[in-house]
Amino acid sequence: MDALERGDLPGLRQVPKADLHVHAIMGGCRTFIRDRTGHDVVPLEGVLASMDGMHAWNDRYLRPVFKPPAGVQDLPYEATFAQCRRDGVVRIDMGVDVQTMTLRSEKPAAAVWSWLKDIHLREAPMVDWLPQLGADRKARIENILRWLDPFLELGVFRTFDVYGDELARPIDDFLPVYRRLKSAGLILKCHVGEWGTADDVFRAVELLELDEVQHGIAASESPRAMRFLADAGVRLNICPTSNLKLGRVKRIEDHPIRRLYDAGVRVTVNSDDPLMFGSDLSEEFLLLYRAGVMSATELDSIRREGMT
Ligand SMILES: [Zn+2]
Structure with missing residues (x-):
């Protein structure tokens, strides 16, 4: 709280988050990547008018560093754990895209796991890593179910998330996937309510029995949706700079985390894609404080929420 009030970024980086x-892929530390490869990944400028801007940025800055298939190389994971060290992140939820790892890696699931565990132990053993399984919204359901099995059999993955184009297809299609994961005891998450509506958030949480929502900010437009989330104790993992850069929120001063917090919804502050958006977790906290969106006391309670 003192570091927020002083605008002390190095001080904020010391605080466990x-x-x-x-x-x-996008969570890596810019200086770590520069030191390791000589490539400087310059963050995206301005607000994206369309996805073309993101693709152009990818081609210019990411492609030379993370040659395809980037999701099965050491570097993106090393750089993400390096970012944890640099920014005082002591707990992180990230992991494996089941499609990328199944189709583009030579390794079977058990070897993928030991490879990632080695990177974790090498780069950031002090970090509490919640190993995630993830799938793209566009992937075929029967394929996701098939790809998931070898990873679930290991019994080591803790969370599941669906990401990618939120508007690609109805979330209802994913019911068999989430049923399977519920019975396996994973923490269930989904990217929803970033491009979609409050109803989309309500529907996804109710149908898929989500524990957490990635973004979910559209819920702030509906008192009914916010009441439902608050009563159900569902947590929204919110990324303010990402919302600004993708034009989901026009001004940081109006960020909906305020309304969600006031409605009693559990919220956390997160980074999403620090390499692309140029803002790490400490900077996200400072951004909300400086804009007067949340007080230092409130931001500290949000920080603590993420640690539980
Ligand atoms: Zn995301």
Whole structure:
């Protein structure tokens, strides 16, 4: 709280934090990647008018560093754990895309697991890593179910998330996947309510029995949806700079985390894609404080929420 009030970014980086919404490819530390490869990944400028801007940025800055298939190389994971060290992140939820790992890696699931565990122990053994399984919204359901099995059999993955184009297809299609994961005891998450509506958030949480929502900010437009989330104790893992850069929120001063918090919804602050958006977790906390969206006391309670 003192560091927020002083605007002391190095001080904020010393404070233990949890990043529960970050993607390994885009979660890496810029200076770590520069030191390791000589490539400087310059963050995206301005607000994206369309996805073309993101693709152009990818081609210019990411492709030379993370040659395809990036999701099965050491570097993105090393850089993400390096970012934890740099920014005082002591708890992180990220992991494996089941499609990428199944189709593009030579390794079977058990070897993928020991490979990732080695990177974790090498780069950031002090970090509490919640190993995640993930799938793209566009992937075929029967394929996801098939790809998941070898990973679930290991019994080591803790969370599940669906990401990618939220508008690609109805979330209802994923019911068999979430049923399977519920019975396996994973923490269930989904990217919803970033491009979609409050009803989309309500529907996804109710149908899929989600524990947490990645983004979910559209719920702030509906008192009914917010009451439902608060009563159900569902947590929203929110990423303010990502919302600004993708034009989901026009001004940080109006960020809906305020309304969600006031409605009693559990919220956390997260980084999403620090490599692309150029803002790490400490900077996200400072951004909300400086804009007067949340007080230092409130931000500290949000920080603590992520640690539980
Ligand atoms: Zn995300």
